[in-house]
Amino acid sequence: MKILVCISNVPDTTTKIKLTADKTAIDLANVQWIINPWDELALTRALELKEASAGKITKVSVISVGNQSAEPTIRKALAIGADDAFRVNAEAKDAYFAAFQIAEAVKTEAYDIILCGIESSDYNGSAFGGMLAEFMDHPSVSSVSNFEFAGEVVKVNREIPGGYEVVEPALPFVAIVQKGIAKEPRIPSMRGIMMARQKPLKVVEAAPAEAMTEFVAFEPPQPKAACKMVDPANVAELVELLHKEAKII
Amino acid sequence: MSVLIYTENFDGKFKKTTFETVSYGAEIAHQMGTTAIALSLGSVADNELLTLGNYGASKVLKVNDARFSNLDNQAFAAVIAQAVEKEGANVVIMSGSNIAKAVAPRVSVKLKAGLVFAVSGLPKNLSPFTVPKKVFHGKAFADVVIKSPVKIISLAQNSFGVKENRQTAVIEAFDAKIDDAAFKTKVTSVEKSTGKIILTDAEIIVSGGRGMKSADNWKPLEELAGILGAATACSRPVSDEGWRPHSEHVGQTGKIIAPNLYIACGISGAIQHLAGVSSSKVIVAINSDKEAPIFSAADYGIIGDAQKVLPELIGAFKKFKAEN
Numbered sequence A: 001m002k003i004l005v006c007i008s009n010v011p012d013t014t015t016k017i018k019l020t021a022d023k024t025a026i027d028l029a030n031v032q033w034i035i036n037p038w039d040e041l042a043l044t045r046a047l048e049l050k051e052a053s054a055g056k057i058t059k060v061s062v063i064s065v066g067n068q069s070a071e072p073t074i075r076k077a078l079a080i081g082a083d084d085a086f087r088v089n090a091e092a093k094d095a096y097f098a099a100f101q102i103a104e105a106v107k108t109e110a111y112d113i114i115l116c117g118i119e120s121s122d123y124n125g126s127a128f129g130g131m132l133a134e135f136m137d138h139p140s141v142s143s144v145s146n147f148e149f150a151g152e153v154v155k156v157n158r159e160i161p162g163g164y165e166v167v168e169p170a171l172p173f174v175a176i177v178q179k180g181i182a183k184e185p186r187i188p189s190m191r192g193i194m195m196a197r198q199k200p201l202k203v204v205e206a207a208p209a210e211a212m213t214e215f216v217a218f219e220p221p222q223p224k225a226a227c228k229m230v231d232p233a234n235v236a237e238l239v240e241l242l243h244k245e246a247k248i249i
Numbered sequence B: 001m002s003v004l005i006y007t008e009n010f011d012g013k014f015k016k017t018t019f020e021t022v023s024y025g026a027e028i029a030h031q032m033g034t035t036a037i038a039l040s041l042g043s044v045a046d047n048e049l050l051t052l053g054n055y056g057a058s059k060v061l062k063v064n065d066a067r068f069s070n071l072d073n074q075a076f077a078a079v080i081a082q083a084v085e086k087e088g089a090n091v092v093i094m095s096g097s098n099i100a101k102a103v104a105p106r107v108s109v110k111l112k113a114g115l116v117f118a119v120s121g122l123p124k125n126l127s128p129f130t131v132p133k134k135v136f137h138g139k140a141f142a143d144v145v146i147k148s149p150v151k152i153i154s155l156a157q158n159s160f161g162v163k164e165n166r167q168t169a170v171i172e173a174f175d176a177k178i179d180d181a182a183f184k185t186k187v188t189s190v191e192k193s194t195g196k197i198i199l200t201d202a203e204i205i206v207s208g209g210r211g212m213k214s215a216d217n218w219k220p221l222e223e224l225a226g227i228l229g230a231a232t233a234c235s236r237p238v239s240d241e242g243w244r245p246h247s248e249h250v251g252q253t254g255k256i257i258a259p260n261l262y263i264a265c266g267i268s269g270a271i272q273h274l275a276g277v278s279s280s281k282v283i284v285a286i287n288s289d290k291e292a293p294i295f296s297a298a299d300y301g302i303i304g305d306a307q308k309v310l311p312e313l314i315g316a317f318k319k320f321k322a323e324n
């Protein structure tokens, strides 16, 4: 059995977002790049499953759509423990484009389980995993917060308002994962970093495809009015303000 | 030409988010000079379906088929795509919920229709079709153009509001073509707490951070939530410590919420925390450190020890509730 984890290369979550002078793009100079946090958790869970599988899971691969500059992030995934990697050599213009590229790149590879994060922390699209599943004609389960095997059967927890459902998908399938899927993301060890240099990273050329959407302009958020301070000795004033000024109670 | 709105039901009932999605879709239909058609999958009674007319739907397509009582992403997407084609819809509207996250991307691929998730308001332009959206968890706003003939947009929760717009909706049964074999996922059990206010539905949320110091100190916070009819939430370290359940964790890696009022007690306001709560209409912060970054995100602040301020607040809100 083989697992594929899709990873997205995103700016560090603490990055200050600056716009280019013409406001048509985010200024990405001097940005620190990381593995999208949910994708990192997905990779961590994939490795745990492989280790617990007594040899049944033979391989965990990672794939990303991006140009050469995404390679350090892909190498990090190898250092964390993935066995091999693919990079589709193209700028990921939008989720539709990226999902199409990955579906094309792996269509002859027969992965049994594909994991992706529920959202990318940059453009917050929440679209990639479902699109990939549809391009591949695989079933998908989204909002997955736990992933287990019960013998041959996969059981995942899907978050619903107020709780969760246990879902059994037919394989191959795509799991779109969120918080809970793994406790803490794995950190690469020294040995992992050394080994990552030797692991295969295959570059695949992009297939011809168009993006469906385009970001054309950006604005910084409206500056917020200063916080009104209320004296802790007179909290009734807060209640009054919420009632009369903010009109929300 | 028409606007098709996918309406989620929860055990046969619609919620506020569904009415907000319909209100939004009806307004776009109005701008385009066309009609708003709602689509409902699963077992929903006709009198419930008719309520969609109150928010501007002039027709409700129903697929009253019990197979749709559990979500199967592939089967749902297939039927939604069929309905879009039948109605010749060129704009498809969904909510910003987990169900929309599961289904909308699949509909997008089926119809070769561009999708923008969590749109924050009405289209800025119908041609080229341009919608606003927050990116980098609220650190910037973007305008996104959808280039395909059919457009799919999901509305970020609480960003448009429920707007009444009474129409007399006609209900039409839609005979979707879908084999049993198309359902490739099976729900084997459900764990759901009943009676608790669900975080993503709540109008008011009272939340605690590491500054609450221990799990035991949550009593006043829960009492305040009870008085306000609020849900409780927490920052990530709090759920990591096991002081509160993981389902209460809000922020970039937890739940993204957009209540009318968010009360943050002993939360520093880290950027990853704010990413999940900054869409709240009003934020109140209680923190002992006047330099805490939460005060730059908050509308109202109290500098003080949460353990002392909370009992005072409970008293003040009780008094207010008794008088109003």
Ligand SMILES: Cc1cc2nc3c(=O)[nH]c(=O)nc-3n(C[C@H](O)[C@H](O)[C@H](O)COP(=O)(O)OP(=O)(O)OC[C@H]3O[C@@H](n4cnc5c(N)ncnc54)[C@H](O)[C@@H]3O)c2cc1C
Residues within 6 Å of the ligand: A013, A037, B208, B209, B210, B211, B212, B234, B235, B236, B237, B238, B249, B250, B251, B252, B253, B254, B265, B266, B267, B268, B269, B270, B271, B272, B273, B276, B286, B287, B288, B289, B292, B304, B305, B306, B307
């Ligand atoms: C990739 C990534 C993702 C993350 N995702 C999330 C996320 O989704 N959600 C999230 O919350 N965090 C997230 N974090 C963690 C985040 O960076 C912060 O560490 C976290 O939000 C801090 O939680 P806190 O405010 O409860 O604790 P602290 O930062 O420790 O703040 C405690 C606050 O309580 C105040 N305080 C102390 N005593 C009192 C008292 N008696 N009365 C009143 N106030 C008091 C202090 O002044 C302080 O401001 C993420 C981090 C990373 C790296």
